[in-house]
Amino acid sequence: MSADSTHHVGARIARFRKQRDLLQQGLAMRANVSKSLLSKVEAGHRPASPALIAACARALGVTTSDLLGQPYTDELRRDRLDALIQPIRVGMENWDVPHDDHPRPRRIGEITADVRLLLTQRREADYMPMARDLPGVIDELVHAIHTTSGEDQRQAYESIAGAFRCVFTLAWNFGYLDLATVALDRIALAAPHADEPGLTAMHAYLRAQTVLSSGRYDVGLRVVDRALRDLGGQDARRPEGVLALQGSLHLRAAVLAGRAKDVDAAKARLTEARTLASATGELADYGLTWGPPNVGVHAVAIACELDQWDEAIRFARDVRIPQGWSRSRAAHHWMDLGRAQLWAGHAAESLRSLERARRVAPQQTRYHPTVRETVLALKRRERVRSGALSEYARWVGV
Secondary structure, three states: OOHHHHHOHHHHHHHHHHHOOOOHHHHHHHHOOOHHHHHHHHHOOOOOOHHHHHHHHHHHOOOHHHHHOOOOHHHHHHOOOHHHHHHHHHHHOOOOOOOOOOOOOOOHHHHHHHHHHHHHHHHOOOHHHHHHHHHHHHHHHHHHHHHOOHHHHHHHHHHHHHHHHHHHHHHHHHOOHHHHHHHHHHHHHHHHHHOOHHHHHHHHHHHHHHHHHHOOHHHHHHHHHHHHHHHOOOOOOOHHHHHHHHHHHHHHHHHHHHHOOOHHHHHHHHHHHHHHHHHHOOEOOOOOOEOHHHHHHHHHHHHHHOOOHHHHHHHHOOOOOOOOOOHHHHHHHHHHHHHHHHHOOOHHHHHHHHHHHHHHOHHHHHOOHHHHHHHHHHHHHOOOOOHHHHHHHHHHOO
16 A cells, blocks of 8 residues: 555544544544545545544544644654754743743843744744744743843743744644643733733634634634733734734634634634725734735635635635745745645646745745645646656655
């Protein structure tokens, strides 16, 4: 049996299903999907949508990372990224106890400048230097929290929340969901001390992301709506950032509604976001990518969630990615478009979109499950051997 036939998500679903002594009909009933769809997904004839993966994971009592095959340990080891995860785990074990043996700390302004750099690296999907520097910066900030007061201490709390957000992104993208959960909890602890309502809303934004893996979209929507209510009328040091957060929360709600296959709710949330983006234009705060182009790429992504491949391609024609835009967000768009093009029957265009994602953000692209699943499906559909596809598959590790 070829590697292609055993390494895609559908094959993993089948493997776990058989380990649980379940027939396809039994899993389909537990996951609330049709047996016909499940059969096609297991055979690799239909895409395993994120919503279906989450539903099957919950029904099987496993994580979505188990079904996705994450973390991709061989590739992480080859890129020497696996060795950077353990020091971050160790650094995350403490944030509330001062370090007795810590050297004299730098001024808080110097440390916060490093956090701004880490947040830039996060947006640019430049993960290796970010992962390398995170443990030391977190240690410094923990020490600063316990050795300063007043505005310096407040800034230390705000900065450590930013550092924990970088940990969340790294852990989530590489499939270390347990570490992502720890980072999310640390943000919740730090945010109130920073006296900045936007950070509490940022926690809600990320928490709503975690329910994408559990399939509890109703919980995510309630989290988003509570955050939007709490932001209303609040004084903030960065009022434009609050607007960016409000718009991003609407986009997160649109994705959640799309996963839940609630077409009307998804469109309504997109309309809310589009109206706000027309009023604000491009804003960049709290590490967000906010503005009309981001609404456009989310429209493409949500059409993919709804299996509306032709509509996703049509929406993508109107997307204009600005010069200097967030590399992580741009690469994600090309991944989504590549997936839509594949299942709409445009294999060559699909590979070209994946190549664009690779050029924009190689580290993010290489470890993204959507890319792996798209490449495996392209290989299964390949009639004439393509050197370009073979090279890409080797680079991804499938």
